[in-house]
Amino acid sequence: MSDKADIQRRPVNRALPVLLGPAYLWLAVTVFLPLSAMVYFSFLSETPIGGREAVWTLSNYGEFFDKAFYRTLMWRSFRLGAEVTLLCFLFGFPCAYVLAKMVKGRWREALFLLVILPFWSNALVRIFSWTMVLRGNGVLERLVNVFLPDVGSLNLMFTYPAILIGLVHSYLPYMILTCYISIQAIDDDLIEAARSMGAGRFTVFRRILLPLALPGIMAGSILTFVPVIGSFMEPRLLGGRNGTFIGTVIEDQFTAVFNWPLGAALSFIMLGFVLIVLLLAAPMIRRAST
C-alpha cells in the first residue's frame, strides 16, 4: 500500500512547480507588488511622486482615530456588508436549492444562464440601469402604480434601500453559485431518509441542508461581504446624499486630493477590521470546511 503511494507521489511532486508556478508568479506580480507599494505609501507623509520630500510617519493611521467620522463610516460600511450578505443568502439559497434539486436538464441550463447573465455586462451599466428603474417616475414606480394607484411616489432613488438593491443584484450570483455547488453535492438519499423518518421541511433544512451546505454559504458570504465593505460605485450612484461609506472616502483620497498615503492607510485599517471579522467567524468557517 505504501509503496504504491510512493510511486504515485513522485511525478506529482515534479509537476508541482510547473502547475503552480505560473499562478503564484502571476499573483506575486499583480497582487503582492502593488499591495506592498501601498503598505509602503501608508507610512509616508507625502505621495512620493513628482519629487516630493516624504518622511516616515504613523500619522495616516492616527488620522483614523483622530476623526470620529471615519469610525462612523467604517461601522456603516460593515453594517452595509452584513445586510447585503444576509439578503444575498435569503434570496440566493432558495434559488440555489431549486437549481440543484428541483429542476433538471434544459431548464437548469436556462436558469443558470439567467443567474450568470449579469456577469456579462459591465458593472457600471448595471448600476445605471438601476437608476432608470428606481428613479422618480421610473420603471418600477410606473409598474407599481399600474397595480396599486394609491401608492404614489416610491421615492427609492438616493436612499439606503437603493444601495442595498444595487449591491444585492451585483453580488447575488456569487452566493447562488457557491451554494449551488455545495447543495448539489448533498446526497438525495439523505433528504429522503430524513423525510421517511418523519422530518418536516424545516427540520430537513435546519439539520441536513444548512449544515451540509455551510461551506458554500460561507464561501459566498465572504465573496460578498468583503468587497461590499469597500464598494464605492453603487453607493455613489444610487445613494445620493446617503451614499458616503468608507470606500467612497478612500476613493476621494486618490481622486479628489493627491493623498495616497491616507487612502492607503484607510484601506489597510479596513483590511484589519475585515480580518478581525473573519477571525471571529473562523470557528464557523473551520466547521464548514471539515
Add this chain to the structure above:
Amino acid sequence: MTVNTDTLLGRLQRSSIAVLVLVAFPGALLAAEEIRVLNWQGYGTDEAWALEAFEAQTDISVVHDYFNSEQEMLTKLRTNPGTYDVVLINSAFTSVAAREGLIQALDLSRLNNAADLSPEMRDNAGLSHDGKTFGAAWVWGLTSFAVDTTDIDPVPDSIDALWDEAYAGRVGWRDDAVESVMLAAIATGQDINEPTDLDAIRDKLRALKPQIRTFWSSENEWNQFMSSNEFDIATYWSGSASRSKSQFKLPVEFVIPTEGAIGWLDGLSIATDAPHESAAYQFIDWMIDPAFYVQWDTDVGAPASANAKALEQLDETAFNRQILGDAEKLANVQFMGAMEDSQREAFLALWQGTKTYLQE
C-alpha cells in the same frame, strides 16, 4: 441624389497623386506634426471643426488624452514626462505644476493673440510662479448656482436660496470639497481662499441636510438630473449653464448672487519636456484666437474668453457678453487662488465629515 462624377474623378486623381507623392518622398509624412493635448473631454480643444481648421492652416494634427479630475491630470503629467505638449490647468493648480517642474515658463511674445488678453486675466497671480508666467489665460467662468425657471419664479438673487426651506429635498450639490467649502465661505461672508471661521462653514454645510436631493459630479449628470426633474436648484458652472440652455434646451437660469460667486480661470500650459514646443505655441495661439472662440461659444457654448477682443465679437445677446460682461454684477466675485495641498486636504476632511453627518 445625383453623384457629381467630375469631382469624384477629380478627387480620385488627387488622392492617387497624393499617394504617389508619399511613396516617392516619405519625408512628406514626417513634415506633418502631431501634438498631444491633455484636457477635460469636450472642453473646446477637441472640437472636430476647430482641429480640422487648425490642421488645414498649420499642418499640425492634434490628438487628445483626457482627465476626470485635476489630480488625475497632475498624475498623468508626473508619470508620463515627454508625452504631452499642451495641457489645460486651472489657475488653482498652475503653481503646483510649475513648482514640481511639470510645465515650462511661457514666452507670451510667441503668442500673437496674447496682446488682446484682458490684463487682469493675463496677469492673474494664479497663472504665475516665481515671477514667470506658466499658463496662458484661456477661459474663465463662475461657480454659483442655477435654477429651473419652470419651478422657481422669480429667479432668486441670493446664495441663501440654496438653504431656502421652500426647496428642501430639491437641491443638487456638486460632491467636491473645495467648491463646497468656498460656496459656504461666500454664504457666511468670508474670503474663499483664506476662510478664517471654519466652524461657521461646517455649520452652514451641515444645514444642507434637509436640502440636498443628491450629489452631481459632471455636467452630463447635471443635465440628466435637471431634465428628469430631480433638481429645482443646483450648484453649477457658468459655461455649463449656457450650454445646458443652448444645447439641451433646459429652462435654466444661472445666478450671480449678490453675496458673490467663485471665479475660476483655466490656462493653457506647455509641458516641460513637450516634444513639439513650437507647435504647442501655435495651438495655444489658435485657442485664444477670437475666430475660434466666437464659433465655439456660438455653436457649442463656452465659458467666457480671457481674450477681450473675442468677447466683444460675440452676439450682443450672448450669455458671456451680457451677464459676464456686466462689471456691476461681477463686483463681488472672488477668484480662486493657488492652493496648497495641505489646505485642500483640510477642506476634504471637513467635507467628508459633513457628508457623514448628511447621511440619515
